[in-house]
Amino acid sequence: MRMFLFLSLASLFLSAPSLEAQCGSKKTAHQAYKQHTERQTVAYHDNHRTHRPDLVETALANGNFKTLTTALGSAGLVSALQAKGPFTVFAPSDAAFDKLPAGTVQSLLRPENREALTAILTYHVVKGAYNAERVTRQSGAATLNGQRLPFDTASGVRVGRASVVQADIHTANGIIHVIDEVLLPSDQNLVQVAAGTGDFETLIAAAKAAQLDGLLANQGPFTVFAPTDDAFAKLPKGTVQNLLKPENRNQLAEILKYHVVKGRVFADEAVGVGSAHAVNGDDLQFRLREGRLNVNQAKIVASDVQAQNGVIHIIDRVLLPN
Structure with a gap:
């Protein structure tokens, strides 16, 4: 009888969870309950937080x-x-x-x-x-x-x-x-904007002779440093007429590409960046001289003229690549 009772108690003791296991189980349950409560609290505040409209x-x-x-x-x-x-x-x-x-x-x-x-x-x-x-x-x-x-x-x-x-x-x-007004962007391309001013007849004629007018009209955006007719007139006599000849088309194209930068570079950005890579492969340098923005040795006499596919800066002389 005593032997039977001893074996029964031993069996009960061995099958029962240890004190450590019981404590661990209670701890795990407590953590789970705590995490569940925290999730409910966060969800409550999310659902009742005041929505700020966009x-x-x-x-x-x-x-x-x-x-x-x-x-x-x-x-x-x-x-x-x-x-x-x-x-x-x-x-x-x-x-x-x-x-x-x-x-x-x-x-x-x-x-x-x-x-x-x-x-x-x-x-x-x-x-x-x-x-x-x-x-x-x-x-x-x-x-x-x-x-x-x-x-x-x-x-x-x-x-x-x-x-x-x-x-x-x-x-x-x-x-x-x-x-109090609806703002209307330019719906004209670079060539159309230049033609509309009446100051770029030589530049437009040169772009057509170099077969670049289609590029400037239909692609982009580009930044164009546009010499006026007066700027072209400063070149040595006969230079423009010579460049417009078909056999000099490649040379003319290189000169015109030196006036074009991919993307829009606005005047205040030009001051910050200091230089830009022209389409012909050379760099253009921007400097402030006597309070006026210059590109290389040319003065920018009017800036940020908007076009649908770019921006025009008007300059007072023709830029010549190396």
Whole structure:
């Protein structure tokens, strides 16, 4: 009998979990419970956290941007402006769109004009957070369209031709500034813009003779340092006429390519970078002399002339490669 009782107790002792195992089990259970509680707490706060609206939601809630939000939908840009960002939107009010010629908005909203609508809308958006203070400290900024939007604070705060009527509407992914005009980017290519000024007849004739006019009209974006007709007239007598001869086409093309840089290089950026690689393979040097930006030995007499596929800086002499 005693032997049976002893064996039964021994069996019970051996089959029971150790004190260490019991403590470990309780500890594991406690940790699991704690982690579960923490997850529930985080989930609760996530579900009850105040949602900060993004750019599109803010515009919709405002009530003064019905045309703008409709246009964003037609252009397929809603999701782009709901991305992380940040973006700065110079947002024309409904009253600003009403200033456009009759039928303009309806025409732009047609599916066949989606590309033109997209070009206009992206001209109102700058990557980065530009609050009012930053806008007043800069001369302009490149837009998602690629073209540059000039800032002017001489009389109020102006963005292109528009005035900022309400600034610094902060959203979850950027800033909105309300403007009173719709901004229209250039829809002309580099050759068309140059031809429209009347100051580049020699340059255009040279581009055609060198068979570069198609490149400058249809490709890009490019930055063109464009010598005026007066600049070409400074060359030794007979130089231009000689270069325009068919047998000198390659030499002419090399000279013209020395005036072209791939991409858009705006004037304030040129000061910072110091140089740029021309299409012909040589480098152009940028320097400030007497408060004016120079490229090599030429003065830039007018800068940041916008084109649909690039930017033009007007210079006072012809650049000659090595």
